[in-house]
Amino acid sequence: MRLVAEGLSAKRGEDLIFQDISFEIARGEALVVKGPNGSGKSTLLRVVAGLLPAEAGSAKLLAAAHPVERVGEAAHYLGHRNAMKRELTVAENLGFWKSFFGDFAGGAGMSVTEAVEAVGLGGIAHLPFGYLSAGQQRRMAMAKLLVSWRPVWILDEPTAALDAAAETMFAGLVTAHLARGGIALAATHQPLGLEGVKELRMTGFAGAMEDVW
Ligand SMILES: Nc1ncnc2c1ncn2[C@@H]1O[C@H](COP(=O)(O)OP(=O)(O)OP(=O)(O)O)[C@@H](O)[C@H]1O
Numbered sequence: 001m002r003l004v005a006e007g008l009s010a011k012r013g014e015d016l017i018f019q020d021i022s023f024e025i026a027r028g029e030a031l032v033v034k035g036p037n038g039s040g041k042s043t044l045l046r047v048v049a050g051l052l053p054a055e056a057g058s059a060k061l062l063a064a065a066h067p068v069e070r071v072g073e074a075a076h077y078l079g080h081r082n083a084m085k086r087e088l089t090v091a092e093n094l095g096f097w098k099s100f101f102g103d104f105a106g107g108a109g110m111s112v113t114e115a116v117e118a119v120g121l122g123g124i125a126h127l128p129f130g131y132l133s134a135g136q137q138r139r140m141a142m143a144k145l146l147v148s149w150r151p152v153w154i155l156d157e158p159t160a161a162l163d164a165a166a167e168t169m170f171a172g173l174v175t176a177h178l179a180r181g182g183i184a185l186a187a188t189h190q191p192l193g194l195e196g197v198k199e200l201r202m203t204g205f206a207g208a209m210e211d212v213w
Pocket residue numbers: 012013017035036037038039040041042043044187205
């Protein structure tokens with residue numbers, strides 16, 4: 001299985017944010033997207049996830065047994081927001097996502113109990129999500145990645161505002177995901193603590209425009 005992006009370009013409004021970006025991530029590999037604020041990291045991730053249209057190019061998951069045209073069908077997208085209802089308990093939120101996503105072919109997600117334990121918060125799944133601290137809420141958003149199996153994890157600043165222990169915990173989750181044959185595409189300013197990852201450096205609006213003018 002490989003995630004292959006070819007010649008991707010994207011606009012926000014009338015502005016070309018990046019152009020002609022190509023990369024390939026094999027199973028068991030992670031690609032970390034780096035670059036200054038506004039250079040288009042989030043835009044690139046949203047295009048790959050299928051949440052924004054590409055101006056040109058394509059992103060596909062090439063899998064021998066299950067070819068997937070739309071990467072989003074095989075991906076978890078963890079954006080800046082946690083995508084949890086504050087009024088529902090943690091268990092209700094995660095239970096909803098588990099049944100909504102289901103498992104992609106070739107794997108099985110954890111139970112809600114296992115997932116909250118994996119993010120170090122066993123015992124508070126009965127609380128409304130809104131009662132949790134900001135860091136606990138982010139950890140529970142990470143548990144969402146675990147309750148259903150999706151081979152591709154698309155992660156936008158996953159560890160922003162987390163303490164060092166949570167960063168280490170998350171590095172462990174990503175490492176385990178890669179060891180299961182998963183793929184990770186992450187935009188981050190902070191080191192994710194992963195060994196031997198590939199990097200893609202975005203040069204930003206000016207860099208993209210240089211080629212155009
Ligand atoms: N809805 C929008 N309409 C127009 N321009 C937008 C829109 N959303 C983002 N942009 C612009 O697109 C550019 C890229 O933004 P993006 O969020 O992808 O950058 P980023 O590299 O993820 O930044 P950061 O490191 O600050 O999170 C920025 O110049 C931003 O102002």
